[in-house]
Amino acid sequence: MDCDSLTVKLDTYLDGEFPSEEMRAFDAHVHSCSSCAADSLARLQMKRSVQAAGRRFTPTSNFRQRVERSIAIKPRSSFGVRWMFAAALSILVVASLLATYLGVQRSRRDQVYGEIADLHVAALASSSRVDVVSSDRHTVKPWFQGKIPFAFDLPELQNSEFSLLGGRMTYLDQTPGAHLIYAVRKHEISVFIFQEAALRGKWDERSPVTRELSFSMETWSQGGLRYCVVGDAAATDINSLAELLKSAASS
């Protein structure tokens, strides 16, 4: 994928009309090329401006009633045809509501994944990445005592390639949680733990391992807590750490 081929197909890309594989290639290029990202943003904003400007005219209630009456009193339309027309309209309403609901759900989900990625990046960019600096889980875990309204278990890492760097308090959607930072080789991985009840409905249970902004992310619910593991390490590393946490939580 190069800049020229993206420029030529930019509108089609922003209209979401390429097959998913090609869309992913465009996504990857836009994420890595600031010039194409800027062009995409400009075109997207133009599209939004057209959308905002295009929603301009609203029918009056009188007119709506007039049309409803004109449809209702059509003598030639048989009951069956009218019923089918009403059924088609009803199906459309249900489909619209469903699409809106799914769209809202997806938007919420994308938002919370984005926020998790932001928390991870913000912590790594901070001069004091952790508030409790220790590789000892028996030091890090008690540090959270009294600071968050739940307790959790951390895995023994002696025979793994992961090491615990420390922990800090974090907040998601005004909900306090624990943020632990682990290292694997040269990568740093964040583990977020929140109360599940406070963040219910914000996660996609069907695909626990996702990639957001090139970060691998795995999330699951266990023992009333919501775990989220995120980092730029390979998906297998994310998954291995997640399995260690799951074992620790269930022991």
Place this chain on the structure above:
Amino acid sequence: MPLFDQLYNFAHWLTRNRDEAEDLVQETYVKALRGFSSFQLGTNFRAWMYRILRNTFLTSRTGLKATMTVPLDLEQDGTDLPVDSVTPETIFIERSNTQLMRSTIDELPVYYREILLLCDVEEMSYQEISETLSIPIGTVMSRLSRARRTLRERLRLQFQEGPRPLSAAVASGINYGL
């Protein structure tokens, strides 16, 4: 009537007149009801309704007048020029002038106006637009591309010819590069 607001909005954009838009929408619903037996279940109901509305418009006096100029839907339309760092889009967004956008869309030929509205306002897929306008998807893409380019060019001209066209641009040394 779930599509009522959208159809009315689209009709008003096409006719540019409230009374004509109301007549057009009313006729569309009446025709849809009358000809519902011709609707094939499992096909796109929304595209079907929009197609009825558009065909009704095209056969109206206003529609015939508006479509005296026919677009050349050449598939080999060339490519868009690369986007400048300062584009009509960015300038437009800075000024956030919805009214100007509306008047610019309003002045577009009807075949550009309708495809732009179906894609960006009604958020129809290319397939739906193809069904609504009864044109191949390749034509949808090329016509849409030309509609957007024409819109950008006209906005660019509007900014250059407007009451305060160069104040911000000159101050920041912008070259519009037409």
